[in-house]
Amino acid sequence: MKYILRRILILAVIFVLGVAGTAFLLNSETTDDRSDMNDPVLPELMVNIGGNYANRMYGYMQEMQADYIRDCITPLDTTKQITFVVYPYDGEVNSLSYEIRTSDGSKVLENRRINNLEASNSYLQTTVQVESDLRMNQEYPMQITLNTDNGDVFYYTRVVSRSQTNTEHYVSFVQNFSETCLNKSAAENLASYLEPEENQGATNYADISIHSSLSEVSWGSLAPTIAKRGVPVIKEINETTASISLDYQITAKDAEGNTELYDVSEFYRMRYTESRIRLLDFERSVNQIFDPQLSVVTDDGLILGIRERDVSYMTNEETSVIAFVQQGDLWSYSPENGKIVKIFSFRKDENGDFRDSRNEHDIQIIRVEENGDVDFVLYGYMNRGNHEGYSGISVYHYSNDQNAVEERVFIPSTESYDFLKKELGTLSYVSQDNQLFLLFAEKLYQVDIEGGTYEVLEEGIDSGSFAVSQTNAHAAWLVTEGEDAGKIKMIDFDTLSTRFIEPEGGQQLRALGFMNEDLVYGLIMDGDITVDENAHVTEGIHTLRIESFDGELKKEYHEDGLYITDITVGETMAEFELSSKSGNGYTFRKKDNIMNNQNTSAAQVSVELVSAERTGVQVRLGFGEAPITDNPLVLSAKIRSVDEHIIAFDTQVPDEELYYVYAGGGLDSTFTDPAQAILRADEMLGVVLNKDQQYVWERGNKRTRLQLNIEDVPEVMRTGVWDVQQLQEGLGEGGTVLDLSGCTLDSVLYEVSAQRAVIAKTGSNTSVVIIGYDEYNTYLYDPATGEVSPYGMNDSTALFENAGNVFISYIEALDH
Structure with missing residues (x-):
């Protein structure tokens, strides 16, 4: 009997444990809300140019501001036909439609829908005929819409009618x-295109240019092979030059035979001649995709591989966890336990394509906790996942214990990544109580992540006078409006405390930057702001101060008779030039610097450069002590499924005249001063566009000779006055005055080449109007006599330089 009871008891226990175990497993299955990121589903769109695919475009799930997207230029030849090629992958494409708008996007000039796309292998294609009468040399935004099984998907390019662009040859x-370059035996044929310089040091594949050696351009000892072939993207094109970028992926083998993966970005600037294409500029950047399965952990630190030296990383207070960003991916590493975690990546581990590896986003690390948790902000184009095809800002939290990433809030934007990074690269911070702070469209936003609300803390902030601390926890800016104008305002984002620094009488203040969490600002006397003969404004800072948020003066720098005229503020040191006042300008005397106390921690992390024969220069994160193991535990975080928190706010940029500098394949900078924009574009071999997408200036696209008919020059320009307000009143709504003072004669002759006269100052009360030029002369109209006379080019250059290089032109208004 006891035996039977014992068996019954054992069976009962087994039954209870079985039920409990089953319930536990079922509960685990139903409560584990972690998963991998969804695969990309949107098609790609390209243009067929002479049998070659070009201008790969990625789809958006929302309509974008077309004037804030300039990813590619599609030139129209005399046929005005465009052949679109669709790669649908596994999706369905039902139709293609397009619309061309005026440059400001306010009116539709042409639209059309094509329902039957021609199938060719894995692609679909159709040819469209542009019927609109488009202005020559004027960019127009074009939106292409694919109707798919995932809804309407939007693609963007800019079309421009230009004669004899030779696009097929460039592509x-x-x-x-x-x-x-990948074929060593054939690469010898490229030698004549290069301009190698001697004594460049160790090979650095992250920074190859037209001045590198043939061996470096043809990949040296790296011996790579193509992993994903690129598609040329046209960035600039005119009658004389073209700029094209090419992104692709390569693989190479390390000493153990393991495969390394690299992203490659190339930029070409070319000129077409009858005999051959001349290469004017060539740049190549290579960035290794971090792979912890390779031999990356050494006694000296963590090898990140071939990449740019500027590593975005952050540690916790004890330096036991380091988070870092590499090629759009976020990783963490714990030297004390040998764990490496891929926290976030759009990249697929297997069977990926250009949609998931597109690098049009960035990650800003906000905080690394002692337990390994990481807060970060992701902004730009979303390659895949819940927000695939959207541009915007996501705030994420990574839980180390649960090895999961959770999205806290998403803010969609109608601007492209190029524009987003100009704004969000300045400030994005999440406080301890889940408040997100952003500087966006000249406004300082506070977003309540939990509540899903936001407010604008300050408007009218000039990003050029906005400074942020190393951790982004503090910021300071010069107030330009209201009763506090002229003061520096500081804010602590964790406490929302603010304080002002006020100038004394006859003083002006400038917020220059932060060293650690201390503000660096300058004091300028009213009389120390000078304008030289070339119309350049120089501010002479007579005193430099380092001050904490609490108002404690940490350091002050002043040297009698000398002024700080150029300064660079780093994390722990500010370097500057000292000049003496000389007439209405400054003369450089010497350089100096000032240090601030450096934060210390239990162990230091440093970015180091190491070199190897096969790979050339590599980047390494160095630690104070050797890691515990060189065989790390590698984990990939899952995505936690949560209810979406989407906040939309007005990101409309204030309506002011802006000048955009595009160079090197993307947006370089923006200016309110057209002269400064031209100077920057000249330096960067780029172009300048205004808000109406008109070409204000182009490097290398000036005709050899041209002379305007004086009767075609606006009457007010013929007066030769250089008063900008008077000229603008005379032009009325027919155009916008361009003050190009400080530019060179060679630069302003572009305006004449573009059929726009230029007023040039020749003396204290005299001026001429430049209406033409050739190889040897300028052709000058004298407003006093009404006569046109040639003047030698060298003599013209000297004449205008002696008068201060004061040039005034204009750009005609578009008829929208």
């Missing part, structure tokens, strides 16, 4: 040049 050249 073909870029493809051939890139492929030839």
